Amino acid sequence: MSEIEVVKASKAAKGHRLFHKVVSGSGSSLPGAFILEDGQKLAKRAVLSVRRGPIRYRRNGTIVYEGDPADYIFMVVDGIVRRCKTFQNGTRAIVAFHTPGELFGWTDEVKHALSTEAATDALVLFFKRSALLSVAAREQKVANFLLTSTTGELRRIQEHSLLINRSAKCRVASFLLDLSARIDEMSDLDLPMSHQDIADHLGLSIETVSRTITELERACLIERLSARTIVLRNRAALARILN
Amino acid sequence: MSEIEVVKASKAAKGHRLFHKVVSGSGSSLPGAFILEDGQKLAKRAVLSVRRGPIRYRRNGTIVYEGDPADYIFMVVDGIVRRCKTFQNGTRAIVAFHTPGELFGWTDEVKHALSTEAATDALVLFFKRSALLSVAAREQKVANFLLTSTTGELRRIQEHSLLINRSAKCRVASFLLDLSARIDEMSDLDLPMSHQDIADHLGLSIETVSRTITELERACLIERLSARTIVLRNRAALARILN
């Protein structure tokens, strides 16, 4: 696989200007490919900051350990990535899930404060921090991309932090609406992660997650086609729970 | 007061390169002054993005309403600023407190999603978003400053979001350590905001905040000199609660 080919996922670059989908006619076993875009200049420069081709992880595989040096930052190409902290007593907090196209792990610290794991089988692109920074210093667009990515991450976690004092019903409704918007607004919502992951993200027990989903189904706000497949039957009513 | 003079607070520009403390010999009633730094170029340009001199707010005064157009972003010069969301049932969540020197309110959205209020009497500087953006496009340092500010805000809220599933004791300990580090590591911790504000930030009731502080005092981790003045007697033990 060429250094500039990146396995694609549906809507991998949604919302981003810097990364452009290219249908690859090559004999690659991958369903498609990406190259870094923005004329050829950026492609040539930014590509230098890719450590190697995207790396494939099995579900639950660790991408970065807490405390690892923050030399690289990451982009999800396919699958869902979770960023978490595990406490002494074994409980785990999932600070964020990342969907394809998202850049994450940018920090002003020397070490990563959170571990990064594959919540599903995933493909992840590595960028060397220093290289990306020096490209950003020359290329306005790359600097903008960094700022935009960081601002987006900030907005999402601000939204999430509003859940700290809210009911289980509100937390779950918020999660379903957010995930649906980020994965695929239109079709049925196929939960890519386990209930345990959802619970650890929302600060609930798996039992409460399960019971709350059941409750939302009884109220006809959602419908469960299977444990992992949910149809949002009444988004307006779900959104009203958040207020 | 000149357009480029900004009232100073202790450590107002801590950690920032762009803003430089200047001892003002002028007849201003203010204890000192700031000018935007980085040679004269930046000072001249960036100053254009200041709407007017810093604005003074009384405690509980509103700086920005939820839904206001995001035309300006802000920097705390003195005092403590809170950013909150109020829900239909009247409960309020404080997403973050901002201390002097912090830039905040940067967003990729058209409207501010949170209201901004003075948690204490405060001085706040306004920057016109569009002007700041265009300066950032020319000035590497300004672009960096924006990115650094945003990254710092992200780091702080990530830390805060870890509290979502944790005990009252842990939440309060985390808050005290964080505030102490941000305000003044060394001296006694003078809580600048009300217990109600702390409660709304931590997702607890005021009663639980009060009881938890009492509990920490009984355990000799802190000492209360008065309701609002606390001495962190055993920071290591406090930090251990967080794990």
Added chain:
DNA sequence: TTAATTTGTTGATTTACATCAATATTTGCC
């Protein structure tokens, strides 16, 4: 396919914190 393992659901009980209530302390104002 069946067996084994993982993941999810539902019920019974416990618990940490919220709420309600009363009092104490601090702050601001004349």
Added chain:
DNA sequence: GGCAAATATTGATGTAAATCAACAAATTAA
């Protein structure tokens, strides 16, 4: 200073969600 209002503390009771427990469904392995 002394009074009023706001803020904080402490106690009694209620409740949403955790935990404990048993079972069911889905996934993986054989």
